[in-house]
Amino acid sequence: MWSASAATVATTEPDTQSPVPRGFEVYVNSLVAYTPAKEKWLMTKKLVPTFGQVGTAYIVGRVCRRFIEKKLVLYEIRWLDSLFQKHTHSVKIGVLQRGIENYRVLSRSTSKPTWSALNTTPDGEDLPSDALLEDLVEVEGYTEFDPDQALPTSLREVETIKSMKFDPRVQMTEPTDLYKHIDGSVTTRVRPECVRLFTHSASSSFLAYVPVYFWRQIVNEVNAYAAVKDIKLLPAVTLKELMKLVGILFFMSINDKGEYANYWGVQPEDSILGNLNSSGLENVMPLRRFKLIRK
Numbered sequence: 680m681w682s683a684s685a686a687t688v689a690t691t692e693p694d695t696q697s698p699v700p701r702g703f704e705v706y707v708n709s710l711v712a713y714t715p716a717k718e719k720w721l722m723t724k725k726l727v728p729t730f731g732q733v734g735t736a737y738i739v740g741r742v743c744r745r746f747i748e749k750k751l752v753l754y755e756i757r758w759l760d761s762l763f764q765k766h767t768h769s770v771k772i773g774v775l776q777r778g779i780e781n782y783r784v785l786s787r788s789t790s791k792p793t794w795s796a797l798n799t800t801p802d803g804e805d806l807p808s809d810a811l812l813e814d815l816v817e818v819e820g821y822t823e824f825d826p827d828q829a830l831p832t833s834l835r836e837v838e839t840i841k842s843m844k845f846d847p848r849v850q851m852t853e854p855t856d857l858y859k860h861i862d863g864s865v866t867t868r869v870r871p872e873c874v875r876l877f878t879h880s881a882s883s884s885f886l887a888y889v890p891v892y893f894w895r896q897i898v899n900e901v902n903a904y905a906a907v908k909d910i911k912l913l914p915a916v917t918l919k920e921l922m923k924l925v926g927i928l929f930f931m932s933i934n935d936k937g938e939y940a941n942y943w944g945v946q947p948e949d950s951i952l953g954n955l956n957s958s959g960l961e962n963v964m965p966l967r968r969f970k971l972i973r974k
Contacts, residue, residue: 706742706745706754706772706775706779707742707743707744707745707754708741708742708743709741709742709779709782710739710740710741710742710779710782710786711739711740711741711742711756711775711778711779711781711782712737712738712739712740712778712781712782712785713737713738713740713777713778713781714733714735714736714737714781715730715731715733715734715738716733716734716735718774720768720770720774721768726766729762729763729766730763737781737785738758738759738760738763739758739759739760739782740756740757740758740759740778741756741757741758741759742754742755742756742775743755743756743757743767746769748769751771752771752772753769753770753771754769754770754771754772754775755767755768755769756768756769756770756775756778759845760842760843760845761842761843761845762842762843873887882925882926882929886922886925891918894918894921894922895918897921898916898917898918898921901916901921901972902915902916910971910974911971912971912972916972920964920972921972923963923964924964924969924972924973926963927942927960927963927964927969930942930960939966939969939970940966942959942960942966943959943960943961943966944957944959944961945957945959946958946959
């Protein structure tokens with residue numbers, strides 16, 4: 680059951696830009712709630728495929744930052760549900776205030792009966808003792824959007840999740856079964872045989888933080904893409920070859936020589952340093968192969 684004010688809050692207040700006094704940065708990190716079906720800015724042609732599925736339910740977001748664009752004060756909103764997090768929105772203060780009021784009414788602030796009180800039936804009573812029947816009205820369909828997904832039980836199920844809600848009110852207790860070293864500590868340390876990976880170079884240290892599973896997945900995706908797009912990528916890309924490609928890209932990012940061809944063949948520094956052999960990248964990977972994989 681919702682009060683009469685809760686049923687109309689999402690359709691009142693105009694979408695106008697009002698003067699913003701100093702101190703309105705306090706809205707940053709506030710939670711907002713909107714019903715997409717009642718918000719024109721969420722029902723554009725581009726957004727309907729994503730937000731149309733919500734219907735008359737509401738979704739919750741967080742105000743991330745305040746900025747000024749073309750002399751207008753705007754607020755950036757990001758959604759708590761990962762299903763919608765690829766979309767960010769910049770709204771005026773009128774829209775923002777409506778969203779804050781929506782969330783306040785839906786979550787029931789301390790100035791009004793709490794939502795838990797409205798759902799909890801005291802012993803021997805059907806309604807809370809302070810509830811007035813004339814102030815209560817049933818609102819159908821005004822519920823929070825829920826993707827209706829069961830908790831995953833395996834890594835494969837986790838990887839297929841398309842939506843996950845991040846609730847800022849949820850708290851977790853720290854795990855009590857952490858791995859302990861022989862000395863009883865739980866601090867992270869590098870194994871002696873792996874120290875070289877973190878001390879060889881900055882790029883080597885970066886790559887060491889990314890699990891091998893990730894790179895193997897990239898290898899599979901590259902080869903699959905070549906097959907689908909009919910790219911003659913023969914022989915198939917291997918993990919070792921992918922690491923060479925990543926190393927070349929790192930080298931190019933810190934040594935800008937313009938076109939790719941400038942990195943292969945005789946290099947200007949060879950004649951300066953008196954190198955008998957070319958220091959070009961053909962010693963690492965042929966240019967044609969690099970372009971083929973890069974494609």
